[in-house]
Structure formats: C-alpha cells, structure tokens
Amino acid sequence: MKSFNISIEQSCPQCGAPAVLEETDRLIACPYCRVSSFLMGDACFRYILPHNNPDINSSLYFPYWRFKGTLSSCYPDKTDYRFIDISHRGTNSTMFPVSLGFRSQTLKLKFALPEFEGVFVKPELSIDNIICIAEKRFCAKGANSPAIQSFIGETTSIIYSPYYLKDNMLWDGVINKPVCKTLPKDFDINLFVTEKPDWTIDFIPAICPDCGWDLSGEKDSLVLLCKNCDSAWQSHNKKLQKINFGYFPDTDNDLLFLPFWQIRANVSEIALDSYADLVKLANLPKAVQKSWENMAFKFWVPAFKLRAKHFIRLATQFTLVQPFDEIIKKVPDAAMHPVSLPVTEAIDTIKIVLSNFIKPKKDYFPLLTNIKITPESYSLLYVPFKKNCFDFIQPKYNISINNSVLRTSENL
Numbered sequence: 456m457k458s459f460n461i462s463i464e465q466s467c468p469q470c471g472a473p474a475v476l477e478e479t480d481r482l483i484a485c486p487y488c489r490v491s492s493f494l495m496g497d498a499c500f501r502y503i504l505p506h507n508n509p510d511i512n513s514s515l516y517f518p519y520w521r522f523k524g525t526l527s528s529c530y531p532d533k534t535d536y537r538f539i540d541i542s543h544r545g546t547n548s549t550m551f552p553v554s555l556g557f558r559s560q561t562l563k564l565k566f567a568l569p570e571f572e573g574v575f576v577k578p579e580l581s582i583d584n585i586i587c588i589a590e591k592r593f594c595a596k597g598a599n600s601p602a603i604q605s606f607i608g609e610t611t612s613i614i615y616s617p618y619y620l621k622d623n624m625l626w627d628g629v630i631n632k633p634v635c636k637t638l639p640k641d642f643d644i645n646l647f648v649t650e651k652p653d654w655t656i657d658f659i660p661a662i663c664p665d666c667g668w669d670l671s672g673e674k675d676s677l678v679l680l681c682k683n684c685d686s687a688w689q690s691h692n693k694k695l696q697k698i699n700f701g702y703f704p705d706t707d708n709d710l711l712f713l714p715f716w717q718i719r720a721n722v723s724e725i726a727l728d729s730y731a732d733l734v735k736l737a738n739l740p741k742a743v744q745k746s747w748e749n750m751a752f753k754f755w756v757p758a759f760k761l762r763a764k765h766f767i768r769l770a771t772q773f774t775l776v777q778p779f780d781e782i783i784k785k786v787p788d789a790a791m792h793p794v795s796l797p798v799t800e801a802i803d804t805i806k807i808v809l810s811n812f813i814k815p816k817k818d819y820f821p822l823l824t825n826i827k828i829t830p831e832s833y834s835l836l837y838v839p840f841k842k843n844c845f846d847f848i849q850p851k852y853n854i855s856i857n858n859s860v861l862r863t864s865e866n867l
C-alpha cells in the first residue's frame with residue numbers, strides 16, 4: 456500500500472501570508488515575516504475538504520476517520536508488518552460513500568475551525584472500530600491470532616467531506632454531483648448527532664522559553680533545539696516542555712546524528728531491571744559479571760519514523776548493546792535527523808522489541824500478552840552515524856541503516 460501525506464492550506468499565524476503544509480509539518484518558517492511558528496499537537500487533527508459550489512453557503516460536513524500506520528503482529532516464529540493507510544466513514548449511514556477515495560490525496564484540506572459554517576456530523580464509530588474493520592479486511596482468514604499486536608508510527612485524523620441537499624437528493628459538495636438517485640423517505644438530516652467546530656489549532660512562536668533564542672528544527676521536527684542554551688523542547692498540553700537530551704561525541708567527518716528515545720520502564724511478569732537481566736533474558740553469549748547487576752537497563756527506540764521492519768531491528772540492536780557511552784548534554788555541531796516519532800509512540804513499540812529478543816521464545820511468549828510496560832523516565836539521545844555510499848553506519852556498535860530506507864521514511 457502506497458502512503459501519502461495530506462496537504463493543508465493554512466496561513467502564517469503571525470502575518471497571514473498563505474502557506475501550504477503537509478500533515479507531518481510542525482515547524483512553519485514563514486518566508487514573508489521570517490517568524491517560525493510551532494504547531495502544538497498532541498491530539499487528533501480535524502480537517503475539512505473545501506466544497507466547490509459558491510451557491511451553497513452551508514454544508515453538511517460528514518466525518519471520515521483517516522488512519523495511517525503499520526500494524527505489527529507478533530507470533531512465536533515471526534513478526535508480520537502491514538502498512539495501512541485508509542479512510543472510512545465515521546457513522547454507519549450507508550447514504551454516504553464508505554471512504555474518501557483519492558480526494559484527500561489530490562485536494563488541499565483546511566483545518567476544521569469555528570469559522571466554518573455548516574453542520575458537522577459527529578462520528579458514531581470510534582477509531583478502534585475503524586481499526587477493527589481494517590484488520591478484518593487485511594488479515595488472513597483463519598490465521599492464528601498473534602500474541603501481541605500494536606501500531607508503529609500511526610497518524611489518526613478526521614476529515615470532513617461536504618454534502619448538501621438539493622432537489623430531494625444528497626449532493627457531494629466536492630464534485631457537485633448527487634451521491635444517489637433519490638433520498639429514502641426516512642432520511643432526515645436532523646437525525647444525525649452534530650457538533651460545532653470549536654476545535655482550535657495552536658501555533659506558538661518557535662522561541663526558547665529559557666533564553667529567548669530562536670529554536671531550530673526541520674519542518675517535521677517534534678522536538679526543537681536551542682543552540683544558545685543547549686536545551687530541547689517538545690509540545691505538551693499546548694505548551695513547550697523541556698526534555699532531557701544529549702549526544703555521543705564523535706569527531707569524524709560526514710556524520711549524521713540520529714535521535715533515539717532511551718526509555719527506562721518497569722516490565723511486569725519478568726525481571727528486566729539491569730544489564731545482567733538482559734543478558735539472561737536475551738540469552739546473550741556472555742558470562743554475567745557482578746557489576747552488570749547495577750547497570751540500569753533501558754530500552755532504545757528510534758525517535759524517527761522508519762519502515763516498521765527496520766524500525767524494530769534498530770530498536771532491538773540498540774537495546775541489546777545498551778550503549779553506556781559518555782553523554783554530552785549539548786546540541787551537536789553536525790547534521791541531525793529530525794525527531795518525527797513522539798516518545799508515547801516509542802513506548803507503544805516496546806513490547807514488540809521485547810518479543811524480538813527474549814529467548815527461548817517458547818518459554819516467554821505465553822507471558823507476553825500479560826506483560827505491562829510502565830514507563831518511568833526517558834531522554835533523547837543523538838547517536839552519530841557515519842555516511843558512506845549506501846549506508847549510515849554506527850562505527851562503534853557496527854549497526855547500519857540503508858540510505859534509501861531512511862530517505863523513503865518521510866511519508867510514513
């Protein structure tokens with residue numbers, strides 16, 4: 456399944472100059488007023504497809520859930536990954552088309568804001584209902600149910616598509632064509648539960664709350680950095696929140712620093728508190744040393760989107776080596792890859808990483824369903840990778856990632 460990013464028309468929050476964003480954009484650098492704004496967003500974004508008929512001044516906006524992400528299913532002998540990018544109507548009403556088709560890929564959307572007049576139908580189905588529908592559609596019939604299932608790098612949004620009533624027919628406001636011949640007798644627009652668009656979009660100037668310096672980042676960065684006072688910031692409850700961060704020093708040329716979430720978590724059912732526990736649990740060919748019992752175990756998960764197979768591989772490799780390098784708590788003076796995966800989603804993948812390295816699998820697998828992961832603390836670490844022809848290589852741990860795999864991760 457090919458993935459795509461939605462385009463959104465949104466003017467500069469500072470000067471009003473027109474701009475077009477991609478759905479993954481967070482840092483908007485305006486070429487007119489030269490102010491950078493950061494889009495606060497922890498929740499699901501709501502968009503509308505603009506209607507295309509100047510004679511209609513009030514539309515019926517019908518909701519579609521839009522979901523994009525990779526479903527990973529762990530079985531004792533393998534892990535399956537399935538990329539899903541779907542839209543599905545948000546109520547059971549069969550009057551409306553079941554999905555948006557290609558329109559959300561070809562048209563520019565707008566954020567659904569209070570300024571839009573019209574009636575907004577409230578979704579009856581939850582996103583979990585939609586995911587169930589998707590799973591039924593994509594999973595092989597009669598297949599064994601996996602021990603654990605989870606999504607990697609998912610994006611969930613609601614897209615409202617406009618409709619209107621004319622000549623006793625329901626018209627699609629995007630293409631201005633009726634969606635069916637005549638309305639059934641019992642069709643009553645007032646039977647839909649509706650809501651007012653009182654959702655807001657919050658932009659704040661990308662300025663360091665500690666020192667007032669301009670924060671820097673790529674357009675899709677979820678974490679912004681202050682190169683003046685060496686601090687890192689993420690959006691949290693519509694504010695900038697400072698996070699612990701640092702990097703592993705390296706003086707080589709042609710480096711790219713890739714961000715990783717280093718997560719300390721409580722794992723129920725099994726002992727996984729120290730490096731010694733890891734060596735036993737992963738059955739690593741090493742004799743456990745006494746001092747390893749005092750080395751706190753942490754999960755290492757990429758802080759950037761990547762095709763699921765490579766994402767889990769990198770997370771597993773780094774978690775198994777447990778780098779205990781010196782950490783410099785500054786912004787590295789080299790190329791950096793943006794943080795495009797929030798720590799909450801990284802935490803959601805921990806069980807899959809765990810299922811990947813526990814051995815022997817047949818002993819531990821039955822436990823997996825019951826295991827609870829409770830995150831305790833986390834920090835962001837930039838790890839140097841050396842660029843060569845086809846790969847980026849972490850020389851100390853000999854872990855590599857293919858150049859094109861990293862490049863093609865933008866649309867995930």
Ligand SMILES: [Zn+2]
Binds near residue numbers: 470472485488489490
């Ligand atoms: Zn501007």
Ligand SMILES: [Zn+2]
Binds near residue numbers: 667668683685686
């Ligand atoms: Zn600062």
